Amino acid sequence: MAGPESRHEVGGPIAHGGNLSRARALFPHAPEPWIDLSTGISPYSYPHSPIPGNAFARLPEPALAQELKSIAANAYGAPSATHIAAGPGTQILLPIVAGLMGSGVNRAGVLSPTYAEHARAARLSGLDVTETEDLERLAAGRLAVIVNPNNPTGRVISKSDLLALAALMRAKGGLLVVDEAFMDVSDAESVADAVEEGGLVVLRSFGKFYGMAGLRLGFAMAHPDIVGKIEDRLGPWAVSGPALHIAGEALADDGWQRAMRTTLKADAARLDGLLAAAGVPVAGGTSLFRFIRDARVQTLFRHLGEGGILARRFEERPDDLRIGLPGRDDWARVEEALKTF
Structure with missing residues (x-):
């Protein structure tokens, strides 16, 4: 990002973490298997009971979908099941929510730097998007987007500030979208309990905290009228x-x-210790990923890559790096790589 605010044209899919094919092309001589620390996904998958055979053979039962909405509303603090929609990942929900605003001269603001797909989804919906670090400027358009806690920095916006912004957006027929993808591992306050007031959509990702990103499941919480749309x-x-x-x-x-x-909090502290011993300061993050802002991160990215360890770098912010948590069997390789940095 060239400055505190920037605008981008609509383009193709944005580069994200988790692309091991690209990592192998960048580092063809790296040892296998790769250790993928480029995402904010937990290395511990939820130990679910066996999946019934008819879950694959039959279309999903509407009653089970309604039951899941009730369970999710209770888990996330939404007022009721009527205030929650479930979909195949929040990635699918992003353009749907942005599309509720219509197109034309409508403007959207995204609190930046953050997950790039929000801005892309808004542009694909025909909105004129401004990415800004100024919280107050978000209210200038009809759609405002905040990731809280933020990915990748870990920045947290207070509940009172979010509710004040939601009230401003609601008063002019706009919408505040708060992406709480990492709220499961944060001490921040969710705003899911306030969606009945309107003007607010809260997104929650299932796969990150439960270590099951491939399951593709996410939720949008909002006033029932918005949920219906x-x-x-x-x-x-x-x-x-x-x-x-x-x-x-x-x-x-x-x-x-x-x-x-x-467990995740302890693992994050362990990773912080390894980074500190290597002379790499941690600038933020959550207990699912650590955020580094340092002039040496490109060197660190290459050093780890040559050792078969993939971190997440950001082409538009060359001093930023995100590192996820190693799995149980991966700590020794990560520790050795950081010792030799």
Whole structure:
């Protein structure tokens, strides 16, 4: 990003973490298997019970989808099941939500730097998008987007500030979208309990905290009128049978959730220690990823890559790097790589 505010043209898909084919092309002599630390996905997958065979053989039952909405509303703090829509990942929900604003002269603001797909989805919906670091400027358009806690910096916006902005957007028929993809591992306050007031959509990702990104499941919480519009665009059977089974268990498992938050927090502290020993300061992040802002990050990215370890760099911000948590069997290689940096 050239400055505190920038505008980009609509383009093709944005580069993200998790692309091991690209990593192998960049570092053809790196040892296998690769350790992928380029995403903010937990290395610990939820230990669900066996998936019933009919979950694959039959179309998803509407009653199970409704039950999942009730469980999710309880887990995330939404007022009721009528305030929540479930879809095949928040990535699918982004353009649907942005499209609720229509096109033409409408403007959108995205609090930056952040997950780039929000701005792209808004542009694809015909909105004129400004990416800004100024919270107050977000209210200039009809759509405002904030990732909270932020990816990749870990920045947190207070609940009071978010609700004040939502009130401003609501008063002019606009919408505030708060992406809480990493709220499961944060001490920040969710605003999901305030969606009944209108002018607010809260997104939650299932796969990151539960270590099951491939399941493709996400939720949008909003006033029932907005939820109805989102579900109309999603159509029937938006969530697969296996996803209904797994998420229904996971979102109700308070004991596992508490234990996993403790584990992830300890792992994040362990990674901070390894980075500090290598002379690399941690500037932020969450307990699912660490954020580095340093002039040496391109060198660190290459050093790790040559060792078969993939981190997430950002072409538009060459001093920024994000590093996820190693899995149980990967710590020794990561520690050795950082020792030799």
